[in-house]
Every structure is written in C-alpha cells, then in structure tokens.
Amino acid sequence: MKMHKFLQFLNQQLTHWRRQYKTLRRKGKLMRSPKGKTHTRELLRTMLKNVFLFLSKTNEKSERRKQERALRSKAQSVNIKSSICTVGLDWAYKQRYSVILAIAVVSLTGIIGHKLYNQTQLKVGQPAPQTITAPYTASIEDQKKTEAERKAVSTKSLQVLMLDARINEKINENLQQLLDDGNEIRAVAGAFPFFAPVVLSISTQRYLRSCSESEWQALLSAVENSKNQQQKGIGQTTPDAPNQKRQPRITSKSDSQNLEKTQPVDFSQNTDFTQAVAELESYRLTTSEKSLSLVIAEISQTRQRYIQATAKLLKLETVSPEAIYEESLLLDLSDVEWEKTQMGIHQSIERILTQGIPQGLPKNILQDAVSLQLQTFVPESAETLAKNLLLAVLKPNLQKDEEQTRQNAQKAAAGVPPVMVQVRRGEVIVKKGAQITAWNFEVLEHYRLIRREIKWQELVKLGGVIAIAIGIFVWVERHIDYELRQRDRLLVLLLTLSVPGVIVIGLPYTTWSALGLLLGSFYGPTLGLTVVGLLWPILAISLDMSKAALLAGVGGGILGSYIAQRLRSREELALLGVAIALTQGGIYLLVKILIGQVFGSTWYIVFQEAGLFALSGLCWSVIALGLSPYLEKVFDLVTPIRLAELANPNRPLLKRLATETPGTFQHTLLVATLAEAAAKELGCNVELVRAGTLYHDIGKMHDPLGFIENQMGGPNKHDTEIKDPWKSAEIIKKHVTEGLVMARKHLLPTAIQAFIPEHQGTMLIAYFHHQAQQMAQSDPSLNVDDADFRYDGPIPQSRETGIVMLADSCEAALRSLQASAKPVGEKRSVKDVSTEQALAMLNNILRAKWQDNQLVDSGLKREEMSQIAQIFVDVWQQFHHKRIAYPKLKASSTGRNL
Template sequence: MYNNVKPIVLDVTKFEPSKETIRSPFTIEDVNATERARQEAANEVEAQYVLKPEIGQNRVDLIRSIYDSAIELQDELMELNIQSQVENTEEELDVKSPTLKEKVDWLKEKLTENVIVDLSNSTLETLVNSNKLDLTIAKDAAVTAVNNVMSKEILNSEVESARDRVEEELRFVSIPENLKIATIELARYAITQNYFYDPEKTEEMRQQAEENVDPVYILQGQIIVEEGQLVNQKIWEQLELIGLVNTDFPYMPFIGLIIFVSALIGVIYSYFNENRRNETTHKELIIFSVILVTSIVIMKGISSIPIKQYDISFVFPAALCAMLMKILLNDRLGIIGTIVLATSAAVIFNGQSSGSFHLTIAIYIIFSGLAGIAFLSNQNQRSKIFQAGLFVSAINILVIIAMLFIPNTKFSVSQYLIYGSMGIFSGISSAVLTIGFLPFFEAGFGILSTMKLIELSNPNHPLLKKILTEAPGTYHHSVMVANLADSACEAIGANGLLARVACYYHDIGKTRRPNFFIENQMNAGNPHDHLPPETSRDIIIAHAKDGAEILKKHHMPKEIIDVAMQHHGTSLLKYFYHKAKESGKEVREEDFRYPGPKPQTKETAIISIADSVEAAVRSMKNPDKEKIETLVKNIIKDKLKDDQFSESNLTLKELKIIEQTLCETLHGIFHNRIEYPKIKEKGENNARN
C-alpha cells in the first residue's frame, strides 16, 4: 500500500516564482494560522473582575456593631446613674460620675483592637457622649449609606471616590454636628474594595475565546500558489504543512501505514487467539489469509488501471471475500474479513479520490459483503451463490446511487448508467469468482464441501455397505438417527447435511463386534449376560475409538471422525455401572464413562441427543405422544446436568428448539395406527342373521 500513501514532492523554490499552479490535494488545518487567530482572540479579552457582596455586608455589620456598642454603653451608664442616685439618697454620699476617659475605655473594651486603632479618639468620645436617640439615628443613616455605596462595584483605585460618595449621603443627616462628623468618619472607614481581579475567570474567558475561533483550513482543491506567483514565507509554510516540498524521506506516511496494517493484523490475531481450539484454527487462519490476500491483490490490480473519467473502484468484486469466508469458514469471520478488506480498500483506492482515504469505496465494500453474507446465511446449495451475486448487485446499485446523490453530484444519465453497470458487474463477478475458487479451496485445504457430503451419503459407499452387511441393526439405527439429527440441525441453523452424513458413519466401530450391541442381536442371546460388567464396559466404550480408527484408515473427513469419537462425550454407562455396584465391588463412576472428548460442535451435540433418543424410543413399548415428549425432555435434561454440552456452543434456546423438533419428528415416525374392526366371514354373518 505504500505507493498509495507516499506524498508527491513538487519542484518549488522558496522566494521564487512558482512554475505551476498548486492546489491542496486534501483538506488540512493550517495550524500556524489557527494559532495566530486564537492568540489574537485571547488578547482581545479584557481582564475579568468579581464582586464579593459578603465584604459589603461585613462592613455594614461592623458599623452597626460599633453603634450598637455605643448604645449599649449608654444603657449601662444610665443604669449605673440610677443605681448611684438610689445609693446616694440612702447614705447621703457624694458619688462621682465616670469620666470621659473611663467611658471611652469602656467602649474600647467592647470593640476589637483593629477598630480601635483605625478610629480617632475624638470619634469614640463623640459616640460615648451622644444620647441614645441620636446614636440610633446616626446608626440608621450610616448603615444605609454604607450599604448603598458597598452594593456597587468598588475597585482599589475607586475606594476614595466611594468614601466621598458615602460622605455626601451623610452630610445632610439631622444629628448634632459632632456626631455627624464622627458618623462620616465611621462610614468612610467602612468603605473598602469589594471588586477584585479574577485570574481564573479571565483565563477561562480567554480559553473560551480561543475555542470559539474556528480552525483555519487549507481546503481540498484550494489554490495555494498560482503559476508565476512568488512563493513567500506563508505559502512555503502551507506547502510544507501539506508535504509537497519535503525533500526528506516521508517517514510519517510509512509509520502511519505500519500502524494501520498492524492494527488490521491485530484484529485478526486477537480473534483467532481468543477462539483458538486446535489445529482447525490454524487451517481457518490460513484460509482466511489466502482469501484476504487474494482479494487485496485483485483490488491492487484494479487500482492500477489508468482510468481518470470514472471511479473504477466500483467494479471490484466487493462480496467475493465475504462470500468465500461465509461458505468456507463462518459468518463472523466473513464480517471481520469484510471490515479488514474495506479499510484496506480505503487506502488502495485513494487515487480515485482527492483525499488520503477513499471512504466511499469502504462503505460500498461493507454493504456489498454484508449483503452476500446475509443472503447465504441459510443457504447451503452451490446454486444459491449466483442468486446471491444478483442480490449483491441490487444492493450495490442502491449504495452507488446513495453515494452519488448524497453529495449532490451532478452526473449525466449515461454516467449514472455506467456506475450502475459497475455495481452489477461487481456483484456477478463476486458470485462467479466464488464458484470458481471454491473447488480449489475445498481440494487444497481438505474442506468438507456440500458436494463431498453428498458423495459420502451414497449407499454404495464401501463403509456404508460394510455397516449394512455386518451390522444391519446398526445401519437402521444410524439412518433413524440421521433423520432426527438432520431435522434438529436445520431447525437451529446448523449444518443438517453434515449431521446426516456423520450419523451414517458414527457407529461404524460396532462392525468389529456387532453381536455385542442389542440392535444387532436379532432375538439371539445377549453375550453381556455372561460377561463381567468391566469387560462389557470395555467392549461398548471401544466402539467409539474403533470407529474413529476405521474412518481414519479410509481417509474420511476429520468432521466425520470427530463425530464418531465425540458422540458419546464423557457420558456414563449406567447399566454396567450399576451392575458392577450390585456385584459388591468397589467401583468408580469415572471408570464407566466414555473417554470423550465432549461434543465440540453443535452438530455433534445434536447427534449425541438423537442417538440416545432413538435408542430409548425404540426400546419403548407402545410409544405415544406423551411418553415420547417426556423421554426426549429427560434425555436432554440428563445430558445437560452431566455437562455434555459445555463445549459445543449450544444455547438453552436452541436446546428447546431441538427438543420440539425431535418430538415432532418422532411423532411422525411412531404415530398411532387406526385399529380396524375384524371382518367376519359371510357364513357366520348369515347364520347370525
């Protein structure tokens, strides 16, 4: 992808006329111009100040407290005077009244140290010598004046003018002149600064002003310098910003591309690492990689076609990757592959757009790929692939029309028809290439395709003939289990054909000792009646391993071998286990369990259920609807409690659907027969008549 992101370097010299008109290939922010504009906006913001009303209230309370202290002193002096008069009358003594200095000292005791220091002695003397009524009038006037002045904003430089205003308000108060002078001094003392510089708010306003400045962009297609125009410092900075005059190795696009590709690989790795199971995961990773790389190679080839009149990227078979991955792997990998391919296309096809990424083609590939996956979700036939291609073509046309209409692009009818034809070609070519590639992937990676499964289901297959001739009861049992498993798999969207074919071979291990399995005994004696339970256990358990060995010997697909090995999981041979316990021996439950592993796929788990259900129903006498439903429900419940489904990804909802499907299928097989009345012979009827 590097040549798709490598910037073009132009032959331009600083402070010389440009040899050509240069336009910006993409939209980018002019960081220097934006920073200058923001700085200018911040400088225009004035310093912010904040009014602190609590300061004004505190100064009003201070003035009120000073007057209240003076009034309180007057009350104390009056009470002291009355008490002195009473005492003088009784004892006829001459008691002196407190001196002015003593009164002032008493008042100072009621005030704080800083107030005493700031007020003159004459003001304090006036307060202690004034009567209570005048003090009350002076207090009200001073409080009102101070409150009026302090309620307004006062800077440090405006304190003196504010004191003059409060003095003007008190100049015409009707109180004695000496008290008026003291009141004015107190009011001027109370006035102080209440409007302060707020650095945080100032900085906040400046930041807000900077944020309100829109970034300055060099727009895509904008002329940076015209032919013959002098390349000045500003133009040179813009050219450097875009990277059109950088003579050094363009390492930034290279690093960005490395990060971009690493992220895509990281997504793929994280999925496969999180979902790793066995060697199957490695095969899936290889298939995924081959499909993805093949699609990218096709994409790269199309991007190299030198056509400028039209966006040739729309002819790319966008659904090829998704459809192949859906058929060969699964839906989830198909979606992941589609997303990875779409992001890659945004870079590879960027020559068809004026930016670094062609986002339109990315959206186009995502819609096209998801359409292919959605159409094939419940389709297993190869013939449906071409129908999927037609469906993808229709979706492609809709997406192309939307992508052309949204930017209000003005095209002629012929241009719209050409782009629509590209969408049709993309969808059909996706289907054709999918059909063409499938046999190579199936043969090269040993994938169990539909055609292979149909071939294995042929009754003339040597192994099926072996089962039919050597263990006919097992063959019939396998066919019945196949019918049950197929219907259950189809009900939950699993691979019913795989389940059916696997059922045909799942008990092939019984052909080594057919007479030890009840379906093959044909009213003959049961040899297990004469064997210890441990020997019987070994014979029964061995059929799973024997079957896997036979299938491996005949080079059967791994999926079929896995079913033969896993269809009993680690379940318990209850009959022989209890038989061993009844003999009085000390036995362990683990010794009478199949070695496993547990079913690893939904299909194997369903076969496990169908196998148990068919054997149980076959052994029932007069099975009816209620008995069958109870039996199926109990078998599923027992396997669920025995933790046999923990590795198969089956959900409880799917188990419920499986239960209902099995019951419906069994009802069709074991439906009640109509009992016809016996026909009496003609002679007997005539005699009775």
C-alpha cells in the same frame, strides 16, 4: 522389578485360566471325553505360549531401552544446540494469536501502502535546496511539449463514423407506416383504373371519379341530350349553360352538397369534360344503352369510394402536421404505378441509408440526393410523392465511432516524434531557492539527482489505522457465536489481502465479490460485513482509485456477505453470483449518472465500463465457487452446503453403513430426527447436527454383529461366543476409535469427527459393567475397574454434540418403551399410556447424564433438559401415532376371502 512384573503377569494369566477352567467344567466339557481332553491340551498349550511371548517381549523391551538410552545420549548435544530455536518456536506457538494479528497489520500495511516505499525528496513546486548543474551533456525528452504536440495531432485526426442500425430500423419502420397509411387510403378508393383503358382512357377515369358533383350531373345531362338528339337526327348536343371555367375538384361530401345547390354552369370549354362525354357517347354507340347504364353506375360507386378516401386523407393530414400525401399525388396513381413507386422508395432509401447521412448535412443537399435516387426507380408521375415520403422519414444515421476514432488519434499521436532538448555539461538545471518546474524535475530524474526515500511517518499512520480496524475485527469476533481458529484467521487475512493485492497489480476489477461470497459462506454475514466495511474506508483514503469502482465493488461484497450463508446449494450460489454482477454494474452506472458523466460524449465508454464491472463480479464469483471446496478441505471448514453434501445418503461411507449395518443405520436416522428437532428448537446448527449424527456410529462397521441392533433376532455373540464382559466392553468401545480412523481416512471435517467420541463422552457401558460385577461377586479374585468399562471421551464440547449424546441415549429407551407398550384394543391406547411413561423415562436419563457430568462442557443448561425431553417425546409420538382398528373381513360364501 522385572521379576515383580513377571509374577504379576503369571497371576493374571492363572486367574484367567482358572475362570476358563471353571466354565468348561460347568459345561461338562473337561476330561469326560476325547473332545474334553483336546480342550485341556489346548488350554495348557495356550498357557505356555503366553508365558514365552511375555518373556520374549520383556527381552525386546530391555534391548529397546538400551538403544533409546544410546540415542538419547547422542541427541543430547543436538538438543542443546537447538534449544534456542525450540524456545522461540514454543513462544511463537503460545503467542500464535498475537503473531497472526501482527502479521495481519504488517502485511496489510505493506500492500496498501506500497506507494510510500519509493517517494522522491524533491517535488514539483518546492524550492530547490541548492543549485544543481548537469553532470554531463545529454538529450532529454521534453514530455510536456511532446504531449502537447501529440494532443494537437490527435485532435486534428479524422473522426470515424459508423452506421447506427437502430436509427436505420426506426427510419424503415416510419416509412413502412406511411406506406401502410397510403395503402389503406387507396384500398378505400378502390382499384384504379376501375374500367378497361381501351374504352375509357386513364385520364378520363381519373376525371370522372374526382370531378365535382355539378360537373358529373352536367356530364350525365350532356350524354342524355346527345342520345335524344341522335334519336331526332338533330346532331350533337351542347349544353345551354353559359361558358365558365372548370370548377375545383370536390374534397369532401359537404363540398359536393354545396355545389349541388349552385346554378348549372357551362363546362363545354373543359377539355376533360368534353373528352369524357365523347368517350361515354362512343361507348354507347359501340355497345348498348344497358351497357352504358352499367358503366355509369360503376362510375357513381367509384366516385362514392373516392369521396370516402378523400375524407380519410384529410383526417390523416389533420393528425400529421406535415402534408405528405396529397389527393392528386396519391389517388391519381394507377395500381401498377403505386406498386412501382413503393418498390422504388425502398430501393432508394436502402441506398441512401447505406451511404449514410451525417449530422449537420444541409437540407438542399439531402433533397438533391433523394431526387437523384428516385429518378432511377420511381415513375415520373410519382417522383414528388416519393420525395415527400423520403424527406419526411430520413434523418442522420451516422454516429461517431469512439473506439476507432480513439485508435486513429493514438496512431496519429504515435507518429509524432518526441521533442528532445539538449542539456550541456555544467548547465544549471535549477538554482537554489527557485521553484522546481516539471521540466526541471524531468531533467533531475534523467540524471538521477533526486533521492528517494520511504515515508516512514505515513506508513506508521497507515499501520495505526489498520491496527484500529483489526482491533474492531477482534472485538466483533469475540461477540459472535462462531469461534475462530488460527487457521480461520489466516484464511480471513489471505482473502482480505486479495482485494488490495489485485489493485496493486493494476487491475481495477478487484475481488470484492469473491471476498464477500467466501467470508459470508464460511463465517456468516456478521464477519463478512465487518471485513468489507472496515476495508472500504482504508482503501478509499490510501489508494488512488475510482470512487465509482470502489462503491461498485463494496456493493457486491456486501451483497455476497449478507446472503451467502443462507443458501443451501451451489446452484443458489451461482445465482447469487449473477445478482452480485448486476449489483456491481448497476452501482457503477448509477454513480456515473449522479455525477453526470453518462450525458456527455463519453456515455458509450461509461456503459462499457459498467458492463465490465458486472462481468468482473460474475467472474470473481465463479472463481470463488471453484475455490470454495478446496478451501473447505484445506482449512477444515464446514459450510451449510458442505454439510448438506456430507448428509447425502449416497456418500460412500453412508452407503456402507446402510449396507453392512442396517440396524445401526436405522438407529442413526431415528437419532438424527430427534437431534434435529431439538437443535432447531434450541437455535443450534441444524445442518451440523444432521451430518454429525449420520456419521456418529460409523465405527460399528468394524464388527456389526457386536451390536444388538444388527443381529436381526439372531444369537448374541457376547453371550454365546465371547462370554467375557471385559472383551465385550473393548468391542463396544472400539467403535469410537475405529470410527475416528474411518472418518480421517475419508477426510471428514473435524467438526463432524467430534461427534464420534463426544456422543459417548466418558459414559459407563452399564450392561457389561453389571456383568463384570456379578462375576466378581462369584469370584473374589476378579477386580472390576470402572475405567475398563467407560468410554475414553472427551465429553461433549458443544451444544450440538451434547444434543446428539442425549438423543442417542433416549432413542433406545423410546424404542424399548414402544416394544413393551400394550397393544391397541385394550382400554387405554398406546399414546395415552406411553406419553407419561416416555417423558418420565427420558427425564431420568437426562438427569443421570447431567449428574454424571457428561454435559458440563457442552454449553447446554440444566433448565433445557426438560425442554429437550419434551421435544423427544413429541417427535416419538409423531412416529408412533395412534391408528384405528380395522374390522376383520369375513369369508365369502364360496370360502374365499375378499
């Protein structure tokens, strides 16, 4: 056998040497020069070296076989002992799908039904099976009485009140509005005093601008009569009208017009009237008649403004039912007094609000407090006005501080010692047939006289429900486009277990948002919604948890499952996390509103819980975003976001491809364009096709010049250096194996790695196969085996890799067709000629691939071949569209081109 192999090896070597000898002789390099002799010596030396290497390798192989036999005999006994374990592992591997389903049922049942493990046989309200006595004397806490006393103490604890800043702000706004109204009315009335107080006293000025029109006319007549009498020397003038009491002040322009129609009356008994006449007469005597006329004119203008201000004040009182401002209170104050009044009001209300106004405070107490504060800051003449203003805006600004009140109640309750009851040895705890009370149960628990057991029946029922839910999940899984692997099912199980697992720990803010976001991102909305929808009723009937919390979590999970896979960036997923948070908080608040808990005294706690649920949804979404890249790598997942990241040309492998093999990189971009267009039309995963196409030829970096697109018009090494179609075919085939090595080294997903071998399938390397056949025709000793010129495969296993195979084959054909097309300027354009030629050529290529059984496992249909060919031609036409012929520019007269 060894001799036979040796002779076969010598035959192959001699054939190879004879072929080299003929080549050298044909080129005239053999035995015709010193250089030719060197070639001959090198040929003989290589022959002897290969013979010795073959013999040494043969010896090494024989020695290795002896060692292997020894090791096999030693390990035979160990294999016999471990055969049982091996058979078990083999069975588990073959039945791994069923094993994972069983693990899912057991683990979900175990976590969700954790409360069924340690259940008591006796319960409160059940009859005692026998009379039970105390085994020894002990002091036992009566929890019911202790709780009652602590509750009574906590109820009597003082409430903690806190200032409501919003109410204070509203009070200050209302007060400022009233003061602004007062300022506006006083601005209409004009400045006061309107004349120097040393000439006309403030009381006189107040009287002159506010007296009735009849009084004003009588006053002018009195001043005029006094002037006339002085000129005649008669003495001081007195009105001729009969005595009458002072008329009321005018309040509107209509009142003054009515008063003008009345008969003149005597105002000499009116002190303000006589004082005003005296002061005006004194002013006339000390100045002149002209100055007095100017003063009277100014008084008339002031009276008109006063009438307008009074009308505006009446209008304001009509709008507001509470008469806060009164004419005599607001307009009779001087400007200085009004400024002090405003400042004093602000200081007083600040003190009052700081001290706080509780609910139910008697009105008289508030009035006394306001009066006490105003005495210090407000002029005496403005106290009534300021009091009216403050009482109009002040309202209770203290509210109950729920948190501090609860803490005080807890502290008070914690200070109450437990109520201890002594139970003596032999004392009957409960008689046979009597109902077990809460106190009896506590005593039995203290003495550990209650047996605990596992509720197997309830666990079996729960397991049955979970098994039905998993059956529905399996049915949905088989009807979706995405085929789950065992690792995918394991990840779905782990993510599902996180929801009840967090609830079991005692945290109500569970992982619904992370579950929906991750499942929707990894496996699509159908699978995510199925898991969330099946888990919801199971938790609702199995665990004691708030229905509002459950609905809020489910709402966030549904939103994440439905939208996650549509997003194409981490930023969009982050915004989805915010939307999930708002959804969870909003649903929780809406449920509480529907059941009426928001309108009670605990509204503050409800809003706080809604905020916490929203915050928990955001936090779990952030955790899911942080875990997503690691889960993608550990479980070998491809999501749209990861595919977009892998398709980034700045990735190290793609940058190397563009730098080291620029021709291959351009070829890759064109193939990607063709494949994306076909994938989009056929409803395939466009992101996967784009990313997979960019990496399908990375193996060409192992020998860039071995591929014609990277030779840039230089010599072809296959024709000038190698000249051996078998070696050339090995170089071409090696770009697949080297590509897989690079892909694994850079941790590319399996879905991306599949494009590297499957885009070539088991196709024949036709060019070098044809060369080998020609050489075999001239040299009958050569044997051409088709397997040496075929790729190792596998053939495309998905529609995406099948499309890339077709695009890769058609791209070179379209490029060659474009290079051979007629130039523009002939009777027929490139577009008119190339379209029919391109479509016919591509149909032939696709037909050949189909007939070669390259697409039998891809899922592509025969009728789709013509559609794909048309898509490729359409894209090719977009790249090589028709252009107009620009006219040649003529040289200018100076000899230079424009």
